[in-house]
Amino acid sequence: MDFINKTVIITGAGNGIGKGIALLYGKKGANIIAADIDEKAGAQTAKLINEQNGKAVFVKTDVRKEEDIVNLMETAHHTYGQIDILINNAGKAVFKSPFELGIEEWDDVMNTNLRSVFLGSREAAKYMRQNKDGGSIVNIASTRAIMSEPHSESYAATKGGIVAITHALAASFSQDQITVNAISPGWIETGDYSTLSKADHEQHLSGRVGRPDDIARACLYLTARENNFVTGINLVVDGGMTRKMMYLE
Numbered sequence: 001m002d003f004i005n006k007t008v009i010i011t012g013a014g015n016g017i018g019k020g021i022a023l024l025y026g027k028k029g030a031n032i033i034a035a036d037i038d039e040k041a042g043a044q045t046a047k048l049i050n051e052q053n054g055k056a057v058f059v060k061t062d063v064r065k066e067e068d069i070v071n072l073m074e075t076a077h078h079t080y081g082q083i084d085i086l087i088n089n090a091g092k093a094v095f096k097s098p099f100e101l102g103i104e105e106w107d108d109v110m111n112t113n114l115r116s117v118f119l120g121s122r123e124a125a126k127y128m129r130q131n132k133d134g135g136s137i138v139n140i141a142s143t144r145a146i147m148s149e150p151h152s153e154s155y156a157a158t159k160g161g162i163v164a165i166t167h168a169l170a171a172s173f174s175q176d177q178i179t180v181n182a183i184s185p186g187w188i189e190t191g192d193y194s195t196l197s198k199a200d201h202e203q204h205l206s207g208r209v210g211r212p213d214d215i216a217r218a219c220l221y222l223t224a225r226e227n228n229f230v231t232g233i234n235l236v237v238d239g240g241m242t243r244k245m246m247y248l249e
Contacts, residue, residue, distance in 0.1 A: 001224035004029035007080040008223075009072065011063050011120060012090030014041025016190035017140065020212025021087055021219050022046075026054035028220070033076040035061040036090070063090045063116035064108070073123040083127040085223045088117045088162075089140045093155045106154050113158035114165070121169050125178055134177025136223035139166050140215070141184045143238050159184070163234045170232035179231040181222045185215050186238025205240025 008025045012018035014036035026032050026049035034049070034056055036042030042058045049056035059075050062068045076083050091113040094105050117139050128135030144152055145159040163182050170180040188210040189196060201208045218237050221227060236242055 001028075001220055001226070003085075003220070003224075005031060006084040007031045007033065007076055007082055008085040008087065009033040009035060009076050009083065009120075009124065010087040010089055011035045011061065011072075011116065013045050013058075014038045017185065017188055017212045017215050018087070018089040019045050021089060021216045022056070023049060023052075024213065024216035024220065025085075026052060026056055029054070030085075031080045032056035033072070033079070034058045035063075035072050037062050061090075063120065064111040066119055069116070069119040069123050072120075073127060077127050082131060083124055084131065084135050086120055086124040086128075086135070086137045087140070087219055088120050088137065090116055091140065091158070093152075095151045095155070097151050098153050101154060109154040109158055113155070114161045117162055117165060121165075121173075121180065125173055125176065128178050129173075129176035131177075133225055134179070134228075136225075136228075137169065137173075137178065137180045138219050138222050139180070139182045141166070141182045141234060143184050143186045143236060143242050145184055145234075146236075147242055166234065167232040174231070177228070179222070179228050181231060182234040183215060183218050183222070184234055184236045184238070186210060186236070186241045188212060188215060203241070203244075204238075205244055208239065210237065210239055 008030045010022045013022040013034035022034050022045050034042050034046045039060050046056040046058040059072050061072045139162045141162040142159040144156045145163045166182040
């Protein structure tokens with residue numbers, strides 16, 4: 001899987017899963033565009049990649065705004081000459097009772113998590129379709145698209161929408177050799193992994209809680225050009241939790 005000089009855009013690259021994805025592509029020799037609304041965090045990710053002899057630039061981006069997405073793609077193309085891979089990772093969660101969740105909060109989650117995927121994919125594809133071998137898009141969904149707990153309506157709705165729009169975009173972009181896939185992470189610990197308990201790990205069939213690198217490696221697989229037979233799927237990366245019987249005895 002060769003990513004040398006491939007241009008990779010990652011939204012929400014300042015922290016957590018997005019940061020892990022950006023760092024791994026950077027180690028693989030890709031040209032990184034780290035996008036985030038948090039200027040300090042996004043710039044730090046780009047700095048880390050450059051300090052490791054990679055190539056990265058930070059572009060402050062509010063993924064809710066069409067003009068910011070357009071600017072992100074224009075900047076990436078101007079900086080590196082092409083766009084090969086887009087990871088739509090930026091997102092937010094609001095967990096409130098449906099009786100208390102305001103419509104403004106609902107709309108904000110929708111715009112941040114789901115509308116951004118449509119806007120980012122559309123604008124990136126305009127450039128990818130100019131490439132000889134197309135491009136790849138990965139949308140970060142969640143296992144909450146297929147399993148729920150109380151007060152997760154807005155988040156679950158966006159993640160379910162991401163899974164659905166993924167296969168629709170895969171169909172629409174197929175003639176341009178652009179693959180579109182989703183990844184649904186389970187519990188991915190982005191804080192201090194050492195604080196997790198034995199019980200935290202053992203509830204997974206894998207025997208451990210996930211890390212950002214687990215999602216980053218899945219992105220590498222789905223965006224490698226030799227794997228372009230894989231498109232329109234939702235890859236669940238959750239240590240087996242959604243396949244585990246969890247009834248209390």
